[in-house]
Amino acid sequence: MRRRDLLRWISGGAAFATAPLAARMLAGSAAAQGSIRFLAVADTGSGDANQRAVGAQMAAVHRRSPVDLVVLGGDNIYPSGDMALIEQTFRRPYSELLAAGVPFHAVLGNHDIRTDNGNPQVAYRPFGMKGRYYNLRRGDLELFMLDTNANADWQGQVSWLRTVLAASTAPWKVVVGHHPIYSSGFYGNDAGLRARLGALMAKHGVQLYINGHEHNYERSKPIDGIVYLVVGGGGASLRPVIATAQTARAASVFSFAEIEAGPRQLSVAAWDSGGRLLDRAVIASR
Numbered sequence: 161m162r163r164r165d166l167l168r169w170i171s172g173g174a175a176f177a178t179a180p181l182a183a184r185m186l187a188g189s190a191a192a193q194g195s196i197r198f199l200a201v202a203d204t205g206s207g208d209a210n211q212r213a214v215g216a217q218m219a220a221v222h223r224r225s226p227v228d229l230v231v232l233g234g235d236n237i238y239p240s241g242d243m244a245l246i247e248q249t250f251r252r253p254y255s256e257l258l259a260a261g262v263p264f265h266a267v268l269g270n271h272d273i274r275t276d277n278g279n280p281q282v283a284y285r286p287f288g289m290k291g292r293y294y295n296l297r298r299g300d301l302e303l304f305m306l307d308t309n310a311n312a313d314w315q316g317q318v319s320w321l322r323t324v325l326a327a328s329t330a331p332w333k334v335v336v337g338h339h340p341i342y343s344s345g346f347y348g349n350d351a352g353l354r355a356r357l358g359a360l361m362a363k364h365g366v367q368l369y370i371n372g373h374e375h376n377y378e379r380s381k382p383i384d385g386i387v388y389l390v391v392g393g394g395g396a397s398l399r400p401v402i403a404t405a406q407t408a409r410a411a412s413v414f415s416f417a418e419i420e421a422g423p424r425q426l427s428v429a430a431w432d433s434g435g436r437l438l439d440r441a442v443i444a445s446r
Contacts, residue, residue, distance in 0.1 A: 194423045196301040197225065201416035202233025202338065202372020203269070204394035207248035210414050211395025213433035215253035220435060221418055222257060228298060229288075230254070230262055233372040233391055234269025234308075234338030236281060241272035243280045250286070253395070264288050265296060267305050269338040269372060277311070293317050295324050301421035302330035308337035308353065308371075318356060325364035331446060332421040333366045338373050342388040344404040345374035361386055367426055367444040370417075376401040377417075377430055378410040379439055387443045389428065391417045409439040419443075 199218050204211055221227065237249045251258065258264075265288035268278040282289045290296075292307040304321060307313075325333065341353050361369065362384040372392035378401055380388040387408075390401075393415035401410045414433040419426070424446060430439040 194299065196299045196421045197227045198229045198231055198298075198301075198419055199227050199416055200231040200233060200336070200370050200389070200391045200419060201394040202370075202390075203235045203375050203392040203396040204232060204253070205235055205237040205245070205249040205271070206395035206397075207238070207245060207253075208395065210433065211249070211253045214394055214414050214416055215255075215257070217431055217433055217435050218254070218416055219256035219260075221431065222260060222262060226260075227262060227418070229296075230257060230264045231303065231305075231336055231370065232264055232266035232287070233336055233370055233394075234267045235271045235372060235396065236266055236269065236287070238271055238396060240274035241278055241281060242275050243284065246284070258286070265303070265305060267336055267338055268292065268307050268309060270309055273309055273311065278309075293320065295328075297328075297330060299421070300331045300423070302328050302333055304333070304335045304366075306335060306337040306357075308339040314356065318360070321357075322360060325360065325366070328364070332368075332426045332444070333361075333364065334368045334370060334419075334421075334426075335361055335366050336370045338371060340371045340374055340388070340390060341369060342380050342383060342406055343371075343374050343390055343401075344378060344407050344410055345376050345390065345392075345401040346399045347374060358384065358386075368419075368428075374401065375399040376410065376412045377415045377438060379408045379428065379430070379441060380406050381408045387428075389417060391415070391430075393432075408441065411438055413438065 272278045296303045370389045374390045374392045378390040398412045403410045418429045426443040
């Protein structure tokens with residue numbers, strides 16, 4: 161049986177992991193001086209109770225220790241990117257974060273481009289998109305936000321990414337796209353996307369690639385110096401994930417990641433929709 165067929169038959173609510181659940185919770189104190197903290201979540205736009213539960217826990221993290229921004233990793237509005245659904249798929253689930261003035265920055269997923277190729281979302285200011293692909297510098301952190309859809313301007317985008325990565329002086333470089341490069345979930349590894357981005361990211365010292373599309377959580381072991389982080393548990397119906405040799409931690413659960421770019425290390429914690437810690441790790445140190 162093919163991997164995809166096998167995954168279809170496994171319960172979507174089951175969780176798989178290669179390491180035990182971390183025993184301690186993150187401290188409630190403020191982030192270290194000079195740190196940039198952000199939340200990352202994808203496949204959010206269901207507009208249902210699961211998305212609202214994740215959004216409530218994201219707000220709880222912010223109340224405990226304020227974050228600087230939120231990254232949305234695509235499929236922001238199901239099923240087709242229709243802005244008529246923005247209230248239930250964005251404003252309501254993240255109302256507390258929005259009221260607190262936390263900025264959001266999104267990329268486009270495959271569902272988002274079904275309405276006018278995603279242009280209404282690019283133009284929607286609360287999504288914080290400076291274009292279909294763009295970069296953001298915050299302190300020691302630089303985010304490179306990509307359009308990984310099949311109809312993207314790949315020639316122009318890769319040329320741009322090569323230029324901005326080469327020019328970046330940020331100690332911590334994080335690339336965000338909707339589609340996975342390495343994944344142990346339904347879609348698996350993507351050789352085409354790896355060919356486009358993998359060597360380029362490794363050459364320029366990217367430490368972390370964040371994506372959705374897989375409806376689960378997964379953190380890879382470092383691959384050519386890069387950790388691949390799936391944060392697709394934001395609200396859409398879960399899919400199973402089977403840990404493989406490349407997996408450090410995996411779980412099919414509604415969830416999001418909290419990432420801190422500090423003076424000495426880049427670290428991640430993952431939380432489920434009930435506020436339980438799923439994962440905690442140092443991505444890179446200096």
